[in-house]
Amino acid sequence: MGLADRFGRVATDLRVSLTDRCNLRCTYCMPEEGLDWLAKPELLTDDEIVRLVSVAVRLLGVHEIRFTGGEPLLRRGLVGIVGRTTELEPRPQVSLTTNGIGLARQAQALKDAGLDRVNVSLDTIRPDTFQQLTRRDRLQDVLAGLEAAQAVGLTPVKVNAVLMRGVNDDQAPELLEFCLEHDYELRFIEQMPLDAQHGWNRATMVTADEILDQLAEPFGLEPTDVATRGSAPAESFTVRGGPRTVGIIASVTRPFCGDCDRVRLTADGQVRDCLFARTESDLRTALRAGAGDEELADRWRRAMRGKLPGHGINDPSFLQPTRPMSAIGG
Numbered sequence: 576m577g578l579a580d581r582f583g584r585v586a587t588d589l590r591v592s593l594t595d596r597c598n599l600r601c602t603y604c605m606p607e608e609g610l611d612w613l614a615k616p617e618l619l620t621d622d623e624i625v626r627l628v629s630v631a632v633r634l635l636g637v638h639e640i641r642f643t644g645g646e647p648l649l650r651r652g653l654v655g656i657v658g659r660t661t662e663l664e665p666r667p668q669v670s671l672t673t674n675g676i677g678l679a680r681q682a683q684a685l686k687d688a689g690l691d692r693v694n695v696s697l698d699t700i701r702p703d704t705f706q707q708l709t710r711r712d713r714l715q716d717v718l719a720g721l722e723a724a725q726a727v728g729l730t731p732v733k734v735n736a737v738l739m740r741g742v743n744d745d746q747a748p749e750l751l752e753f754c755l756e757h758d759y760e761l762r763f764i765e766q767m768p769l770d771a772q773h774g775w776n777r778a779t780m781v782t783a784d785e786i787l788d789q790l791a792e793p794f795g796l797e798p799t800d801v802a803t804r805g806s807a808p809a810e811s812f813t814v815r816g817g818p819r820t821v822g823i824i825a826s827v828t829r830p831f832c833g834d835c836d837r838v839r840l841t842a843d844g845q846v847r848d849c850l851f852a853r854t855e856s857d858l859r860t861a862l863r864a865g866a867g868d869e870e871l872a873d874r875w876r877r878a879m880r881g882k883l884p885g886h887g888i889n890d891p892s893f894l895q896p897t898r899p900m901s902a903i904g905g
């Protein structure tokens with residue numbers, strides 16, 4: 576039996592955070608000084624991660640694995656973890672969400688290990704705006720990472736972009752033009768209340784409507800057939816008659832929780848049934864206490880029974896989760 580919740584949704588897409596550490600300091604994610612990182616003993620080992628992923632794939636019907644962070648390229652055993660995951664039967668689709676720094680160096684080894692594709696976070700192609708948003712001067716590394724991913728065939732290469740009012744909110748057209756030129760699939764993501772500083776403010780969030788206002792006419796955007804969307808977070812639009820598309824992930828203003836097929840595993844072995852979950856279910860303790868695969872699978876199934884119908888961001892009672900995005904991953 577799979578990871579079903581009380582609303583008939585079944586999670587088949589597992590997001591695995593491999594670390595809470597990151598080498599960027601994006602203003603909408605964490606403070607300049609960084610955060611108190613998880614201590615090593617708390618972190619799942621490579622073997623423990625592969626064991627839990629294996630339970631999910633073999634016993635719980637998960638067929639998509641997304642490795643994420645913090646920044647997963649910082650995880651020393653990443654290539655090995657990917658390789659052992661792609662050897663699982665039935666073989667899951669395996670992708671990676673990364674900020675792209677170091678991807679140019681690791682792309683070939685990840686491809687050889689069986690990685691299928693990558694999502695790279697890139698909010699601007701201007702060095703000064705990149706520095707302002709990430710507090711680091713690493714734009715060229717990210718661009719090199721994108722090119723390397725494309726060159727080795729980690730495709731489609733998807734680009735995730737967050738627009739911030741007064742910073743890069745007027746740069747949507749040039750970002751789309753850049754991605755069209757390089758054959759990257761661009762998706763804009765509405766900023767979500769998941770920052771470590773708890774400073775999210777709806778007024779500074781750039782909405783899907785505003786993004787469409789900027790792009791619809793100059794790029795001749797047309798919505799693609801909603802029937803093809805399924806559980807995909809992104810609303811998709813054809814560009815200038817297609818086949819190229821651009822996506823918008825409007826978690827706040829156009830939530831898509833009704834079709835959610837995602838579940839998350841944190842780097843310290845906790846199951847999060849939703850990105851905005853305020854409670855977690857511990858698998859690490861049972862794992863380290865010698866629990867068998869079936870027992871771990873049962874615990875995981877039970878964890879999903881508590882999943883709420885949606886994130887509740889638009890409810891007056893909404894409370895931001897204590898665990899920040901940097902320790903959950905995209």
Ligand code: SF4
Nearest residue numbers: 831832835849850886
């Ligand atoms: S907010 Fe939670 S329920 Fe909604 S789509 Fe995201 S993970 Fe699924």
